[in-house]
Amino acid sequence: xxxxxxxxxxxxxxxxxxxxxxxxxxxxxxxxxxxxxxxxxxxxxxxxxxxxxxxxxxxxxxxxxxxxxxxxxxxxxxxxxxxxxxxxxxxxxxxxxxxxxxxxxxxxxxxxxxxxxxxxxxxxxxxxxxxxxxxxxxxxxxxxxxxxxxxxxxxxxxxxxxxxxxxxxxxxxxxxxxxxxxxxxxxxxxxxxxxxxxxxxxxxxxxxxxxxxxxxxxxxxxxxxxxxxxxxxxxxxxxxxxxxxxxxxxxxxxxxxxxxxxxxxxxxxxxxxxxxxxxxxxxxxxxxxxxxxxxxxxxxxxxxxxxxxxxxxxxxxxxxxxxxxxxxxxxxxxxxxxxxxxxxxxxxxxxxxxxxxxxxxxxxxxxxxxxxxxxxxxxxxxxxxxxxxxxxxxxxxxxxxxxxxxxxx
Amino acid sequence: xxxxxxxxxxxxxxxxxxxxxxxxxxxxxxxxxxxxxxxxxxxxxxxxxxxxxxxxxxxxxxxxxxxxxxxxxxxxxxxxxxxxxxxxxxxxxxxxxxxxxxxxxxxxxxxxxxxxxxxxxxxxxxxxxxxxxxxxxxxxxxxxxxxxxxxxxxxxxxxxxxxxxxxxxxxxxxxxxxxxxxxxxxxxxxxxxxxxxxxxxxxxxxxxxxxxxxxxxxxxxxxxxxxxxxxxxxxxxxxxxxxxxxxxxxxxxxxxxxxxxxxxxxxxxxxxxxxxxxxxxxxxxxxxxxxxxxxxxxxxxxxxxxxxxxxxxxxxxxxxxxxxxxxxxxxxxxxxxxxxxxxxxxxxxxxxxxxxxxxxxxxxxxxxxxxxxxxxxxxxxxxxxxxxxxxxxxxxxxxxxxxxxxxxx
Numbered sequence: 001x002x003x004x005x006x007x008x009x010x011x012x013x014x015x016x017x018x019x020x021x022x023x024x025x026x027x028x029x030x031x032x033x034x035x036x037x038x039x040x041x042x043x044x045x046x047x048x049x050x051x052x053x054x055x056x057x058x059x060x061x062x063x064x065x066x067x068x069x070x071x072x073x074x075x076x077x078x079x080x081x082x083x084x085x086x087x088x089x090x091x092x093x094x095x096x097x098x099x100x101x102x103x104x105x106x107x108x109x110x111x112x113x114x115x116x117x118x119x120x121x122x123x124x125x126x127x128x129x130x131x132x133x134x135x136x137x138x139x140x141x142x143x144x145x146x147x148x149x150x151x152x153x154x155x156x157x158x159x160x161x162x163x164x165x166x167x168x169x170x171x172x173x174x175x176x177x178x179x180x181x182x183x184x185x186x187x188x189x190x191x192x193x194x195x196x197x198x199x200x201x202x203x204x205x206x207x208x209x210x211x212x213x214x215x216x217x218x219x220x221x222x223x224x225x226x227x228x229x230x231x232x233x234x235x236x237x238x239x240x241x242x243x244x245x246x247x248x249x250x251x252x253x254x255x256x257x258x259x260x261x262x263x264x265x266x267x268x269x270x271x272x273x274x275x276x277x278x279x280x281x282x283x284x285x286x287x288x289x290x291x292x293x294x295x296x297x298x299x300x301x302x303x304x305x306x307x308x309x310x311x312x313x314x315x316x317x318x319x320x321x322x323x324x325x326x327x328x329x330x331x332x333x334x335x336x337x338x339x340x341x342x343x344x345x346x347x348x349x350x351x352x353x354x355x356x357x358x359x360x361x362x363x364x365x366x367x368x369x370x371x372x373x374x375x376x377x378x379x380x381x382x383x384x385x386x387x388x389x390x391x392x393x394x395x396x397x398x399x400x401x402x403x404x405x406x407x408x409x
Numbered sequence: 410x411x412x413x414x415x416x417x418x419x420x421x422x423x424x425x426x427x428x429x430x431x432x433x434x435x436x437x438x439x440x441x442x443x444x445x446x447x448x449x450x451x452x453x454x455x456x457x458x459x460x461x462x463x464x465x466x467x468x469x470x471x472x473x474x475x476x477x478x479x480x481x482x483x484x485x486x487x488x489x490x491x492x493x494x495x496x497x498x499x500x501x502x503x504x505x506x507x508x509x510x511x512x513x514x515x516x517x518x519x520x521x522x523x524x525x526x527x528x529x530x531x532x533x534x535x536x537x538x539x540x541x542x543x544x545x546x547x548x549x550x551x552x553x554x555x556x557x558x559x560x561x562x563x564x565x566x567x568x569x570x571x572x573x574x575x576x577x578x579x580x581x582x583x584x585x586x587x588x589x590x591x592x593x594x595x596x597x598x599x600x601x602x603x604x605x606x607x608x609x610x611x612x613x614x615x616x617x618x619x620x621x622x623x624x625x626x627x628x629x630x631x632x633x634x635x636x637x638x639x640x641x642x643x644x645x646x647x648x649x650x651x652x653x654x655x656x657x658x659x660x661x662x663x664x665x666x667x668x669x670x671x672x673x674x675x676x677x678x679x680x681x682x683x684x685x686x687x688x689x690x691x692x693x694x695x696x697x698x699x700x701x702x703x704x705x706x707x708x709x710x711x712x713x714x715x716x717x718x719x720x721x722x723x724x725x726x727x728x729x730x731x732x733x734x735x736x737x738x739x740x741x742x743x744x745x746x747x748x749x750x751x752x753x754x755x756x757x758x759x760x761x762x763x764x765x766x767x768x769x770x771x772x773x774x775x776x777x778x779x780x781x782x783x784x785x786x787x788x789x790x791x792x793x794x795x796x797x798x799x800x801x802x803x804x805x806x807x808x809x810x811x812x813x814x815x816x817x818x
Contacts, residue, residue, distance in 0.1 A: 049700065049702060050597075051593060051597065051700075051701060051702035052700040052701055052702045053596070053597065054700070093542055094540075094541075094542040094546075095542070096540055100540060104517075105540050107540070107546065107549070108513075108517060117788075117792070121788050121791075122788070123786075123787065123788045123789040123792060124786075124787070124789065125789060126767075127762075127765055127766055127767045127785065128700045128765045128766075129698040129699055129700060129730075129731060129732075129761075129765070129766045129767040129770065130698065130700075130701075130730045130731055130732075131503075131505055131509060131514050131516070131698055131730050131732060131767075131770050131771060132503075132698060132767035132769065132770060133502055133503040133504070133553055133696075133767075133769045133770065133771050133772060133773040133774065134767045134768055134769050134774060134778065134781075134782060134785055134786070135553070135774055135782055135786065135790070135793050135811055136550060136553065136554055136558075136792075136793045136796055136797075136811075137503075137516065137546075137549045137550060137552065137553055138786075138789055138792055138793070140516070140546045140549030140550070141545060141546060141549070141550055141796075143546065144542055144544070144545065144546055145545055149545075160599060161597065161598060161599035163599070184460060187462070188459075188460065188462065188570065189570060190569060190570035190572070228643060230639060230640075230643060231639075231640055231643070234637060234639060234640070287542075289538040289539065289540055289541060290538055291458065291460075291461040291463070291537045291538060291539075292460060292461055292539075293458060293460035293461045321538075321539045321540050322538060322539055323538075323539075323540060352538075353536075356536050356537045356538070357536055357537075357538045358535075358536045358538040358540075358541035358542075358543045359543055360541065360542045360543050361538065361540050361541060361542065362540060362542050363542060364542040365542065365543060365544055369543065372543075373543060373544055376536065376543055377532075377533075377543070377544065377547075378532065378533070379530050379531070379532045380532040380533065380534060380547055381544070382530075383526070383532060383545075383547055383800065384544050384545045384547070386799045386800060387545055387550075387796060387799060387800075389799065390795045390796060390798065390799035391792065391795060391796075402544055402545075
């Protein structure tokens with residue numbers, strides 16, 4: 001790897017790291033040609049340190065493979081973006097997903113990385129110690145850098161003990177605002193929900209059809225609780241109480257593993273459920289994240305755009321973090337539709353930024369979001385450019401990504 | 410602030426930010442002269458967003474001031490390094506302390522920073538959104554940068570709901586290894602202890618005398634549990650069971666707030682308790698952090714050095730994170746003692762690095778630890794230098810800190 005990168009840098013040839021190919025913002029497009037380095041055969045799980053609750057893996061290891069491997073240790077890796085992505089890719093886009101409200105994102109769950117720099121030099125960004133004040137936080141610099149500073153070849157990840165008890169719950173609401181209010185209160189009360197996901201009526205309808213389920217076609221929260229049996233019951237009851245106060249219900253909860261897996265599989269399959277609503281279509285997923293206090297307003301304003309749209313749009317999100325996605329089911333060959341979708345996305349991004357949020361909660365910048373970074377970061381974008389220049393002066397690492405294309409890299 | 414920094418940069422005059430002055434590694438020494446900027450009058454708490462569980466403060470706000478201000482909101486800021494440091498200083502050294510095992514360090518608890526760069530440009534490193542994948546993680550770059558890249562002027566911090574119930578506990582052990590084994594098992598079982606602190610017999614003896622307490626003079630765990638009444642009781646019982654298995658006890662726990670405050674005040678006063686053992690002396694505090702699986706061995710080897718020392722040394726630590734401190738009570742005027750202490754510290758650091766740990770868990774690098782960074786980071790130190798060069802080419806921001814002094818900055 002070191003040799004490839006060094007050679008490419010010497011010849012000013014772009015290098016693009018490739019994992020599962022499940023990123024959503026054009027991260028792996030070779031917009032300036034170059035060498036695409038497939039890391040999927042670097043798939044070895046190198047060291048499980050059960051006592052330290054960490055594991056060191058090669059970058060091409062996939063999320064499901066890792067948890068399958070860990071199943072007998074009583075430990076698991078929680079970050080779950082839905083897709084069976086590689087760990088290197090998840091680190092590169094600072095991925096998160098349904099569990100982030102409890103366990104954090106890749107930002108919190110990567111302890112250390114091995115990275116090949118454009119010079120060919122291989123560094124280890126940190127030790128395995130749980131905390132350190134020994135200089136700049138190189139780990140967090142490379143997490144989310146989307147292959148633009150170097151190629152991640154190994155990652156040391158935090159692991160967690162499999163909870164003694166897990167329960168899941170589903171709760172429909174009359175209005176989306178009621179569901180959001182329930183989430184906000186649960187977070188404020190510090191109830192340690194492991195997952196708290198919102199699907200609007202359209203998403204529920206698509207999921208029911210695709211996954212042959214018969215949930216109410218209404219704004220619905222999917223929840224999961226982790227802890228001791230006692231704690232799980234206590235948490236479920238607390239959230240059920242909040243939901244009832246806000247007009248939600250019935251609050252159906254279960255500790256049955258099969259039922260739980262079916263529920264989350266349906267949640268994760270929403271992309272395919274949306275695709276199935278319109279043959280030949282594509283799903284354009286948006287990704288804003290706002291402070292939770294602004295979530296209800298942001299969703300309410302967004303729903304006005306959704307209602308006016310000429311195509312099917314559903315809403316689903318990791319609302320405990322203030323992060324939600326629209327699934328716009330569009331025909332990529334229809335220029336008018338694509339333009340309409342782009343406008344909805346732009347309006348959504350600027351609404352989120354005005355609310356103190358971000359244009360991307362977990363999908364990353366890639367090509368798709370680069371035009372919003374100046375509005376989001378202001379002069380901070382110049383700092384990012386200076387860091388890019390410092391570590392990749394030849395501009396060979398995944399060029400054209402993150403930074404707006406007007407800038408020479 | 411912007412004007413001062415810009416002027417200094419233009420005239421190649423060093424700028425050193427000053428907060429509470431409680432840092433431990435010479436962070437605020439003006440080793441190359443220059444302007445010391447006192448931030449303590451920038452002490453306004455700007456915005457509490459109770460719904461979002463965050464607060465924006467000026468950098469000179471102190472930890473205790475913040476929690477006093479928040480007391481009626483039902484929220485608190487958990488990071489507690491002992492000293493009543495400023496938030497800007499705590500962010501700059503990536504501080505942590507007794508609560509980190511449950512709530513994380515400044516790394517996890519700073520959402521965003523306002524920073525004045527050497528150009529005089531003022532940036533905001535991130536939005537208030539709980540998570541984002543929008544480019545490089547500038548927040549984490551400045552957290553722990555010790556004033557060497559810019560001056561932190563505001564910080565947006567995560568807050569937490571005050572737990573419904575808090576209980577504390579004290580448990581003596583016959584041997585330090587038994588206490589460490591209890592900690593490791595509690596962490597591995599995922600028991601969400603809020604604090605789990607180890608003091609050795611020498612530390613207990615100093616604490617008893619100074620704080621007029623009558624704890625057993627034995628290796629002792631100080632613990633705290635946060636949660637619902639039920640959860641707190643459950644956690645206490647679980648840890649009491651583990652302690653008993655390892656020969657510890659009696660496990661005395663209490664939900665009395667006064668008793669709890671006395672206990673933690675005594676823990677925080679250990680520095681003064683040590684000073685009181687020898688008039689005119691100074692306490693040299695070490696700060697290694699290792700993976701918890703290596704903690705028992707690392708402490709056992711270190712105790713051999715402690716036994717051979719010609720002065721009083723106690724051991725105390727945030728052992729849930731693998732972080733522990735020696736308190737070496739030395740006479741700064743005695744060159745032989747200072748050399749002996751330096752040797753003990755060096756041996757300790759290299760022992761920690763060999764165990765996959767770090768030379769500083771929470772105190773930062775400053776002047777004192779810079780000589781160890783090459784051993785800890787290898788080529789990663791060159792990456793840090795490149796970042797420093799990129800953002801502070803004139804080398805005016807807190808020069809001489811973090812980087813070994815052989816390098817021109």
